[in-house]
Amino acid sequence: MVTRLALDARSLFTAAEIEARTNRSPLVEAEHLLLAMSAHPATDAGQVLASAGLTHEALERALATEFEASLAAGGVSVSAGGPPRPSPGPRRRLRLSASFKAAMERSVTAAAGSRQIRPAHLLLGVLGAQAGTVPRALRLAGVDRAGLATLTRQALSG
Amino acid sequence: MPALEIDPTSGPADGLAAVVALRRLADLTEDAEVERAMRSGWSWPQVAEALGVTRQAVHKKHAQRLIAAGVDLRRR
Numbered sequence: 005m006v007t008r009l010a011l012d013a014r015s016l017f018t019a020a021e022i023e024a025r026t027n028r029s030p031l032v033e034a035e036h037l038l039l040a041m042s043a044h045p046a047t048d049a050g051q052v053l054a055s056a057g058l059t060h061e062a063l064e065r066a067l068a069t070e071f072e073a074s075l076a077a078g079g080v081s082v083s084a085g086g087p088p089r090p091s092p093g094p095r096r097r098l099r100l101s102a103s104f105k106a107a108m109e110r111s112v113t114a115a116a117g118s119r120q121i122r123p124a125h126l127l128l129g130v131l132g133a134q135a136g137t138v139p140r141a142l143r144l145a146g147v148d149r150a151g152l153a154t155l156t157r158q159a160l161s162g
Numbered sequence: 163m164p165a166l167e168i169d170p171t172s173g174p175a176d177g178l179a180a181v182v183a184l185r186r187l188a189d190l191t192e193d194a195e196v197e198r199a200m201r202s203g204w205s206w207p208q209v210a211e212a213l214g215v216t217r218q219a220v221h222k223k224h225a226q227r228l229i230a231a232g233v234d235l236r237r238r
Contacts, residue, residue: 078180091231
């Protein structure tokens with residue numbers, strides 16, 4: 005079975021890569037895909053996120069909070085200036101992380117029977133993670149992941 | 163047995179997330195500090211010695227990024 009990637013879903017991949025580079029990450033992670041969705045409010049996924057108050061800025065804040073909380077769990081606090089910000093790497097293809105690939109696999113499953121993989125399918129894939137940065141950031145921001153997934157399914161069927 | 167339903171902010175989840183966050187902080191710190199040393203005129207062998215890695219390793223990991231950032235790396 006080959007399911008095609010919708011055009012706006014494809015452009016989210018490029019946007020996720022830019023988010024990764026902006027965040028000085030050597031890999032494109034699931035959270036970068038989520039950030040990319042929030043920056044594209046015209047997509048079905050972007051609309052679901054916006055309806056839950058998850059703007060790009062709100063997500064960035066949630067991810068920063070998760071990073072600080074996790075460092076604190078490891079006994080480390082970042083100075084007032086925040087974590088170091090080295091110059092970004094050169095523009096080139098970044099490799100996909102395990103969290104990104106797992107989200108993709110869940111998206112393909114969620115899109116089974118559909119003509120193409122929509123951004124909302126990608127969002128379902130990202131929301132399907134049980135552990136790791138995305139579910140932690142959403143939990144710390146007080147977001148109900150299951151509720152968000154229900155909204156996403158409604159957006160897909162509506 | 164079905165997989166345990168896990169709380170993403172429980173004790174074990176916090177501990178594992180600490181590993182991820184500390185690795186990320188170490189990577190960010192390495193990138194920033196290698197950049198600072200090279201902007202201050204350090205040579206690749208000096209940076210490598212300070213980090214306890216080979217010159218080839220530090221060069222391979224950082225040269226492209228520093229060139230893109232406009233750091234002059236000639237005769238290092």
